[in-house]
Amino acid sequence: MYHIRSLHVTVLVIVIAFSGQPRAAAQDVWSLERCINYALDNNIMIRQQELNTQVSENALLQARMNRLPSLNANTQQSFNYGRTLDFATNIYEDQNTRSFSYNASSQVTLFNGFQVTNTIRQNDLNLMAALADLERLQNDISLNIASAYLQILFNKELLSIARSQLEITRQQVDRTRRLVEAGSLPRGNLLEIEAQEASDNLRVVNANNQLVLSYLTLTQLLELPSPDDFVIEVPDFDGVPVITPQYEVDPVFEAALETQPQIRSAEYELASSEAGLSIAKGRRSPRLFLSGSYGSGYQEIVTGPWADREADSFEDQIRNNQRTTFSLGLSIPIFNAWQVNTAISNAQIGVINAGYSMQRTKNELFQRIQQAYADVVAAHENFLATEKALTSIEESFRHMEQRFEVGMVTTVEFNQALNQLGNTRSDLLRAKYEYIFKTNILEFYMGNPITL
Template sequence: MKRKTIVTVFFTLTALLLSGGKAEGQQQETLARSSSPTARYAAEETGLPAAAPWTLQECIRYAQENNIEIQRQELSIEDAELARKQTRLNYIPSVSASVGSGTSFGRVLDPTTYEFRENSSNTDLSASLSLGTEVFAGMRKYLQLKKSDLALQDMLLQVDKARNDLSLNITAAYLDVLFAEEKVTIASQRTRTLTLQVEQTQMLVESGRKTMGDLLQLQADLADAQFQDIEAKNNRTLAYFTLCQLLEIDDYETFRILIPESMPVSRDGVAVGPGEIYEMAQELPQVKSAGLAMDMADRDISIAKSGLYPTLSLSAGYGSSFSNGRQKPDINNPATYIQYPFKDQIRDNASYHISLSLSIPIFNSLSARNNVKSYRIARHRAEYDYMIMQKNLNKEIRQAYIDAVGAYEQYEAAAKNVTTTEEAFRMLEEKYNLGAASPVDYSIALYNLVNARSQLAQAKYSYLFKTKILDFYRGIPIML
C-alpha cells in the first residue's frame, strides 16, 4: 500500500512538471509571435524568457532590414534621388559674385584725370554680381528631368528585385533547415529502434533463443545508425549556418526556426498553368525595369538631339568700384580737390547690364549627330534585352512548373512507398521477434523504411520550394 502511494505521488509530480513546462513553452511561443525578432533577441540579453523559434516571415523581414547587400543597393536610391533633385534645381538661374582689391606703387594711374603719377600709390576695390540661365536649349533640361524620374523608378525596382531574390534564398535555406530537422528525426528513430532491438536481442541471447552472431549484426547496424545520426545533426548545423549567414546573424548554434505543425502537400500548388503565371509575372520588378530601360533610352536620344538646336541664354549683372586715388573738387573751394567718399564712389560707379545670347551649332565634327546615332543603337540594344528577358522569363516559369509537377508526382510515389515499406517492416519485425527472420533481413527492412521516409521528406520539401517559386512569379507573398 505504501509503495502504491509513492508511485502515485511520483506520477502526480511528473504530471505537474510536464504541465508547467508546457505552459512555459506556450508563453514563449506567445512572446515569439507578438514581438519582432530583434526585440526577442534583446529580451534574451536582458534576462527575459529565451528567444523563441523564428517563423519564415520573421526571417524574411529581418533579412530585408539587415542584409548588407540590400543596404548597399539602397544607397543607389539616395544617389538617384539626389540626381533627380538636381535636375529640378537646374531650372534656377545661376548666381555668382566677385570682389577684388589691389594696390599699385610707383607710377600709377590717377583715376580722376586718367594721368600717370610718379612715386605714388593707389588702392582700388571692385565688386560685381551676375545672374545667368539657359532660356532654351532644345528642351534639354525638361528631358533630363523626366529621365531622372525614370532612373529613380528603375533603382527602386532594382532594390525590390534584390529583396525578392533574398526572400527566395531565405525560403530555400529555411526549407533546407526543415528538411535537415526531419532527417535528424528519421535518423534518431532508426537509432532508437535498433537500440531497443539490441537490448531485446541481448536478453534473447542470454536465454539461448538468439545467437551471438545475431547480436553482433544488430550492434554493427546500431553503430552505423549512430554514425548516420551524427551526420544528420552535422548537416542540420550547416543548414542553420547557411540560413544565419543570409540573416547576418553570427550565433547559428542557438538560433532555431519554428517547425510548422503541418505542411499539407496538394496539387493546388500547380493548379495554375504556366501561361497564366507568365502573364502574372509581368508585374515583377525585373520586367518593369527592362521596360524602363527602353524609356530611358528614348530620353537619351531626345537629349542627344537637343545638341542640334540653338541655345538661347540670358544674363544680367551689377558692378561697382572704389579707388582711394580718386578725388573731386571741393564745393567750398573748387580750386582744390578732396578724397572722393567710398559711399559716393560705389553709387556713382555702379553699372548694370542685361543681355541675350544665341549660340547656333554649325559644325562640331558631327559629334552631336553621332551621339544621336549612338543612343539609337543603345535603344535597340535595350529592346533586344527586353525581348531576351521575356524569353528567359517564360522559359524559367515553364521549367519551374514542370519541376513542380514532377516533384509532386515524386511525392505521391514516395508516399505510397512509405506506406508499403512501413507495412513490410511491421510484418518483418513480427517474424524477427518470433525467430522466423534473420538480423540481416531485419536491418534491410529497417534501412528500406528509413530510406523511404527520407525520400518522402526530400520530395515534400522539394515540391514546397518549387511551388513557392511559382507563387513568387504570381506575386503571392511567400509563407508556410
C-alpha cells in the same frame, strides 16, 4: 487530394501560415515573418541599394533645379603697380593704385533642344528603376530567407527520421544480444545488427550536422553574430494537402510581367536610354540664354601724376561707377570634333542594348517559371508515388520485423528493409517540401506574398 500518412516518427511539414505559438516562453522564437522583416530592415545590401536610391533622388532634384537661373556674386580688393586704368579719366597712366570692386551675375537657359526637360525625364526614370531594383533585392532576400527557413524544417525532420530508425535498430540490438547470450542465435547475428546500429548512428550525426549548417546559413543571411540560442517557429499541422498543380506557365508568366520588379526596372532602363538619346540629339540644337550682371567699384591713386588730385569719396565712387548689363545670347553648334554625332551614335547603341537587356530579363523570368512549374509537377508525382510505396513498405517492414524476431529472416535482410523504410520516408518528406516551396514560388511570381 492527398495527405501525408502517419509515420513511426512525427513528420512536420513546411509552413503555410504562421499561426502556431512558440514552444517555450523562455525562448526567443523566430517566425518566418520575423526573419524576413528583420532581414529587410538590417541587410547591408538593402541599405546600400537604399543609398543608391537616394543618389538617384538627388540627381532628379538637381535636374529639376537646372531649370532655374544661376546667380553668383564676387568682390575683389586689388593693388596695382605700373600702367593702370584711371577710373576718373578712363586713361591708362603710370601710377600705383588700390581698388575695390564687386559684381553679381545671373544666367538662365531659355532653350537648348529640350535637354533640360529630357534630363529630368531620364533621371525620373532612373529613380523608378532604382526603386524597382530595391524591391527586386528585397524579394530575392525574402526568397533566400524562406528557402533557408524551409531547409531547417526539412533537416529537423530528417534528423527525426534518423533517430527513429536508430531507436528501432537499438531495440533489435538489445533483443539479439539477449538471444545470443541465451545461445539461441550465433554471435554473427549480433555483430551484423551492431554494424547496422553504427551505420544508423552515423546517419544521425550527419543529419544533425546538416541541421546545424542550415541554422548557420539562415543566421548568416540574417547577419546575426551567432546561431547560438537561435530557434525558429515550427508550425504543427496534421497534414498539408498535395493536390494536382493548378497552374499553367503562360498565365503565371503574364501575371509576373505585371508584378515583378525586375521587369519594371528593365522597362524603366529602356525608357531612360531613350531619353538619353533625346538628350544627345538635343546637343545639335542652338542654345538660347539670357544673362545679366550688376557691379561697381572704387579706386584710390597712391602714387603717380594724379596722386595729389582730390578723389571722390568711397560712397560717391560706388554710386557713380554702377554698371548694369543684360544680354540675350544664342550659341549655335557648327562643328565640335564630331562629339555630338558620336554621342548620338552611342546613345542609339544604348537603346538597342537596353532592349536586349529587357528581353533577356523576360526570358530569364520565363525560364524560372518554367523550371518552378516542372519542379512542382515532378514533386507532386514523386509524392504520390512515394506515398503509395511507403504504405506498402511500412506494412512489409512490420511483417519483416515480426519474422526477424522469431528468426525467420536474416539480419542482412532486416537491415535492408529498415534502410529502405528510412530512405522512403526521407524521399516522401523531400517531395513534400519541394512541392510546397515551388508552389509558393509560383504564387510569388503571380504577385502573392511569401507564406511558407
